[in-house]
Amino acid sequence: MKFETIKRVILAAIMLPFVFMLIEGVVVIRSSVNQYWNLEKDRQFADVLARGGSIAATEILTEIGATRRYLADPSSRTAIDMQQSRVTLDRERHAFYASLPSRDALDEGLVGELSILSLAYSRIVAARSAVDQGRYTGSDPGSIYWYAALKQLAVVDALSPLISDPVLLEKSNQLMGILLTYYGERLITGIGTRYLNQGASARLPVELFVQGKVMLGEGMDHMVFHSSAPVVRNIVAYLGRSSQVKANAITDAILAGSRPTGAVHDVWAAAQRERMSFLQEKMIEAAKDIHETGENLSTRSHIHLTRILALCAGLLILATLVLLLAAKGLRLIDRLTQDREALVGELRSAAQTDLLTGLYNRRGFEVAASALLTQAEHGSRWISVVLFDLDHFKKINDVHGHDAGDAVLRHVAGVARENFRSFDLLVRHGGEEFLALLPDSTPDDAAIVAERVRLAIEAAEIPLPSGDVLKVTASFGCAGRANEATNRNFEDLVKRADLALYAAKASGRNCVVSGPIMPVPVQEERRKAASGGGFDSRI
Numbered sequence: 001m002k003f004e005t006i007k008r009v010i011l012a013a014i015m016l017p018f019v020f021m022l023i024e025g026v027v028v029i030r031s032s033v034n035q036y037w038n039l040e041k042d043r044q045f046a047d048v049l050a051r052g053g054s055i056a057a058t059e060i061l062t063e064i065g066a067t068r069r070y071l072a073d074p075s076s077r078t079a080i081d082m083q084q085s086r087v088t089l090d091r092e093r094h095a096f097y098a099s100l101p102s103r104d105a106l107d108e109g110l111v112g113e114l115s116i117l118s119l120a121y122s123r124i125v126a127a128r129s130a131v132d133q134g135r136y137t138g139s140d141p142g143s144i145y146w147y148a149a150l151k152q153l154a155v156v157d158a159l160s161p162l163i164s165d166p167v168l169l170e171k172s173n174q175l176m177g178i179l180l181t182y183y184g185e186r187l188i189t190g191i192g193t194r195y196l197n198q199g200a201s202a203r204l205p206v207e208l209f210v211q212g213k214v215m216l217g218e219g220m221d222h223m224v225f226h227s228s229a230p231v232v233r234n235i236v237a238y239l240g241r242s243s244q245v246k247a248n249a250i251t252d253a254i255l256a257g258s259r260p261t262g263a264v265h266d267v268w269a270a271a272q273r274e275r276m277s278f279l280q281e282k283m284i285e286a287a288k289d290i291h292e293t294g295e296n297l298s299t300r301s302h303i304h305l306t307r308i309l310a311l312c313a314g315l316l317i318l319a320t321l322v323l324l325l326a327a328k329g330l331r332l333i334d335r336l337t338q339d340r341e342a343l344v345g346e347l348r349s350a351a352q353t354d355l356l357t358g359l360y361n362r363r364g365f366e367v368a369a370s371a372l373l374t375q376a377e378h379g380s381r382w383i384s385v386v387l388f389d390l391d392h393f394k395k396i397n398d399v400h401g402h403d404a405g406d407a408v409l410r411h412v413a414g415v416a417r418e419n420f421r422s423f424d425l426l427v428r429h430g431g432e433e434f435l436a437l438l439p440d441s442t443p444d445d446a447a448i449v450a451e452r453v454r455l456a457i458e459a460a461e462i463p464l465p466s467g468d469v470l471k472v473t474a475s476f477g478c479a480g481r482a483n484e485a486t487n488r489n490f491e492d493l494v495k496r497a498d499l500a501l502y503a504a505k506a507s508g509r510n511c512v513v514s515g516p517i518m519p520v521p522v523q524e525e526r527r528k529a530a531s532g533g534g535f536d537s538r539i
Contacts, residue, residue: 040301042165044101046294050287051096053175056152057283059089064145110158120148168293175286177222182279184216189272196265247271354428357413365427384446384480387497389433391473391509404464411462419453443480447514450476473510477501
């Protein structure tokens with residue numbers, strides 16, 4: 001079996017199980033991410049439920065009571081209590097809106113309920129202004145607060161279908177049941193008290209009384225059918241007490257048109273006050289419980305996020321290991337076929353590289369130049385040579401020593417390598433002299449590249465082994481000719497570049513001189529090619 005076939009078989013044996021495993025991991029991660037977002041969404045809804053329930057159970061009712069006390073006795077003390085209740089309601093209301101998720105997470109029904117709630121709160125603001133101006137003398141703004149409380153209840157109820165966590169959903173129904181029960185009892189108590197405090201000719205507002213009974217029934221349904229929590233059992237047990245059963249019987253009698261005696265009235269009023277106080281306490285308890293549930297959801301979401309990150313990290317590590325194993329296996333197979341070639345290449349490279357600068361030596365340059373010219377026969381129309389050496393290099397060796405000279409040569413070679421083009425061939429020509437072969441370059445192009453290298457060498461600060469820093473310059477000579485398949489000899493280019501280099505030295509050094517374009521006749525080139533000899537002949 002061929003090595004290429006073996007490589008494909010091994011690669012398939014490694015990668016196919018990994019691909020299936022990767023797909024399964026992506027599915028698991030996606031499911032985990034969805035669970036995380038559901039937990040985060042429910043955590044937000046828990047905060048909204050807790051705040052909304054608290055507003056309906058405490059803040060709105062507190063402001064109603066404070067406002068009524070102020071209207072009955074407009075003293076400085078009642079005015080301060082009313083203002084404090086307003087500030088508290090506004091603070092909680094703003095916190096409630098701030099805790100709402102983005103509109104993308106809300107359905108149209110909830111968005112509509114929130115809009116109605118905002119209008120209800122606007123009516124409360126208007127009622128406050130009317131109270132402050134004395135326009136509620138002899139009347140009661142309770143219906144406005146009552147409407148806002150009902151709308152707050154509607155928002156809490158509209159949140160339930162959006163909740164995914166079963167525990168939070170159960171507690172949401174608990175809270176809604178307690179809220180409805182409380183507000184039903186409050187409506188019954190308020191209507192019944194006003195009716196009984198009036199004369200015998202007073203007419204019972206049956207519709208409002210029935211509305212209270214309906215809310216009471218809905219609240220009990222929420223609690224009984226949606227939850228078996230201790231708080232619900234406590235409420236059911238409380239309502240089963242004899243005093244509460246007796247109060248229910250009196251309520252039914254009032255609804256039937258009976259007017260109880262004063263003593264019975266007092267018993268009923270006391271039982272209703274006790275019941276509403278108990279239910280209000282349970283509302284606050286349920287709201288706190290939902291808040292704690294939200295904190296638990298937050299903790300769970302953070303743990304879930306940590307698991308997701310751990311799963312992603314594990315999958316990434318697994319993928320890396322599989323890829324490393326696959327690469328290692330393929331490299332092992334390749335090594336069986338490439339060890340010999342690599343060894344030969346290393347030996348050839350060692351024989352063709354200048355050990356000091358890492359550039360080609362003459363032998364390596366001959367091989368690379370021959371390959372480059374052969375490759376460029378059909379695409380390159382010009383070939384140029386740049387010859388350069390360091391100015392006053394002997395003085396560097398004499399003053400700073402040969403170690404400093406070697407450091408300068410290494411640094412200049414690195415600067416030249418960085419500033420010549422990536423496909424140019426660079427060779428240490430001998431001593432402090434360097435040569436570069438530039439394919440597909442006219443002499444003008446070569447001079448531009450040479451000038452860039454010259455400026456880079458001039459700007460370089462070369463650290464010496466002694467700790468000193470040295471700056472050097474170099475002189476450049478350029479020559480070029482047309483590239484032809486029949487003419488691979490560029491000894492003439494080297495000679496003309498050498499003449500241009502001498503001209504640069506004579507011109508004061510640290511400059512670039514480009515020689516004339518002098519294509520060699522084909523017959524002369526063939527004669528030189530046939531004669532052989534010389535370093536640069538017949539590369």
